[in-house]
Amino acid sequence: QQQVKQSPQSLIVQKGGISIINCAYENTAFDYFPWYQQFPGKGPALLIAIRPDVSEKKEGRFTISFNKSAKQFSLHIMDSQPGDSATYFCAARGQAGTALIFGKGTTLSVSS
Amino acid sequence: SAVISQKPSRDICQRGTSLTIQCQVDSQVTMMFWYRQQPGQSLTLIATANQGSEATYESGFVIDKFPISRPNLTFSTLTVSNMSPEDSSIYLCSVRAGGRSGELFFGEGSRLTVL
Numbered sequence: 064q065q066q067v068k069q070s071p072q073s074l075i076v077q078k079g080g081i082s083i084i085n086c087a088y089e090n091t092a093f094d095y096f097p098w099y100q101q102f103p104g105k106g107p108a109l110l111i112a113i114r115p116d117v118s119e120k121k122e123g124r125f126t127i128s129f130n131k132s133a134k135q136f137s138l139h140i141m142d143s144q145p146g147d148s149a150t151y152f153c154a155a156r157g158q159a160g161t162a163l164i165f166g167k168g169t170t171l172s173v174s175s
Numbered sequence: 176s177a178v179i180s181q182k183p184s185r186d187i188c189q190r191g192t193s194l195t196i197q198c199q200v201d202s203q204v205t206m207m208f209w210y211r212q213q214p215g216q217s218l219t220l221i222a223t224a225n226q227g228s229e230a231t232y233e234s235g236f237v238i239d240k241f242p243i244s245r246p247n248l249t250f251s252t253l254t255v256s257n258m259s260p261e262d263s264s265i266y267l268c269s270v271r272a273g274g275r276s277g278e279l280f281f282g283e284g285s286r287l288t289v290l
Contacts, residue, residue: 077205086223095277097278097279098282104283105283106179106267106269106281106282106283106284107218107267107281108281109278109279109280112278152217152218156277162208162220162223162279163218163220163279164220165217165218165219166217167216168216168217
């Protein structure tokens with residue numbers, strides 16, 4: 064499987080701060096880049112996703128920034144809240160019909 | 176959206192036994208995927224299961240160890256055969272939504288512990 068590299072592995076942020084998680088990919092054929100949020104004991108749930116024809120997508124406090132030339136994308140969580148404490152996975156997918164390839168995940172802890 | 180139910184949600188198994196995990200979806204879907212998530216790790220694709228055809232396995236996963244059935248468009252099973260402690264993982268069923276978004280929905284997972 065093609066690799067998607069995610070960093071950092073863990074992140075501690077103060078309540079109200081900005082959480083930033085980064086991912087890099089290798090395969091230029093990837094055309095769909097989602098972020099998933101997973102709480103303990105639950106399956107991953109789609110948070111936000113972007114396609115390479117835009118450089119940024121914002122949904123509420125969550126923003127994806129996408130840099131096609133650098134083959135990198137990142138998740139920004141503004142005004143981080145304790146309820147955002149979870150594991151976040153970036154992912155990528157190639158041609159339609161193929162499965163997602165996931166990064167290794169980032170465990171976010173937002174301290175109150 | 177799609178609602179996915181997995182059974183069992185968790186189980187403790189003895190080495191050398193086999194366990195079948197069931198995945199039921201509330202709507203008809205063409206593509207279903209089985210992922211494995213080892214403790215504290217990421218999700219690794221085991222296989223893609225399409226109705227009416229043999230499952231397609233990823234490198235490192237074989238049909239004899241992880242046989243999959245897909246009898247219809249709303250149901251699939253994954254069997255973990257001849258289990259060893261290394262098979263202790265969360266096994267996740269996922270389905271792909273229709274349309275351009277192609278969002279992937281996940282079940283809550285089946286947490287297996289092999290003693």
